[in-house]
């Protein structure tokens with residue numbers, strides 16, 4: 001019996017957790033009040049005042065209570081878990097020690113993969129970074145070696161491969177699509193051995209990863225990027241790395257410390273800012289994040305910066321009140337600078353596997369996502385979720401995090417990634 005049939009009977013974690021939440025979130029836009037008049041230009045206080053004026057039941061509740069306090073907030077660095085359906089437990093040890101909440105981690109030094117010894121052929125960037133994807137590579141490429149060892153490739157092999165792909169977090173839908181593509185080749189006896197099978201699969205995965213629209217051109221002035229995600233996925237760290245990436249491209253970056261909930265977030269971002277050499281608009285603990293975002297765009301216009309990267313507090317995608325706060329930041333940015341935010345990037349932690357896909361679906365219902373950053377690909381065998389998210393969401397993976405160092409954020413490249421996991 002094909003794995004999917006067995007798998008379907010058991011019900012996937014995705015099926016278990018996805019549908020009720022999706023309905024809950026899908027209902028929320030109708031609960032929204034109509035837009036209020038534009039915020040007065042140039043005054044952050046006015047934006048904060050707007051917060052009071054446009055109280056939603058959910059928003060006001062979020063503001064009366066400490067907005068994040070009762071959350072089952074995970075410790076920084078650990079995989080976020082939706083209470084309803086925890087992500088499948090990892091077989092491997094946790095990737096890193098959780099950071100002390102009040103002691104922002106110093107950005108780690110660069111941990112570049114070593115160049116090949118002289119004389120050896122140069123492999124692509126992703127080839128050199130293949131070591132960082134070792135667990136995913138072992139899971140997918142290694143399993144293919146095992147299931148094809150000493151056997152001819154036939155329908156049974158495809159059944160086993162289907163199981164490998166689903167358990168490697170490529171998602172049921174995408175795994176089935178890939179298997180269907182291989183079926184004809186197997187029938188025509190075009191795939192003789194593991195290498196041919198891997199090559200054909202890598203091609204199929206590259207196609208899935210390439211079927212997404214490109215990330216928006218970053219040519220607005222200033223170009224505003226809002227960064228969102230659940231707790232501890234690596235938002236602040238990724239913003240620091242992004243600032244470094246863009247500054248090295250010769251663009252001047254301003255960071256907005258819009259995570260005004262976590263005491264150390266402002267400090268953590270300031271450390272990144274000093275390290276990278278960019279500008280920052282800080283956010284006092286407890287301040288209205290929309291006001292910080294508003295001020296940051298104003299400062300970027302006045303000071304002539306090219307890019308604004310807005311950090312936001314971590315929030316569980318299942319908490320409607322906190323998700324409403326994101327809508328407000330989005331709305332206020334649009335009032336301050338028409339067209340802003342030009343990008344809304346969701347940061348997801350690859351170690352959470354299918355839960356990351358679920359987060360992407362639910363955040364996308366609240367603020368229109370333009371792309372994703374997948375962090376912690378270096379510490380997980382669940383890297384296949386990259387393919388599931390691309391295949392199902394049709395959203396570009398803009399960058400991937402492959403470590404904690406400043407340079408460990410890479411622009412995603414479909415072909416290189418597909419090669420690196422085999």
Ligand SMILES: Nc1nc2c(ncn2[C@@H]2O[C@H](COP(=O)(O)OP(=O)(O)OP(=O)(O)O)[C@@H](O)[C@H]2O)c(=O)[nH]1
Pocket residue numbers: 076077095096098099105229230231232233234235236237238259262265313314315374375376377378379400401402403404408
């Ligand atoms: N191994 C690895 N660790 C990462 C990566 N990206 C971030 N981290 C680590 O993940 C931990 C959490 O990162 P933060 O940037 O503080 O996460 P956050 O999403 O801003 O957290 P909250 O503000 O609490 O929601 C830190 O220890 C980071 O160093 C990555 O790509 N690989």
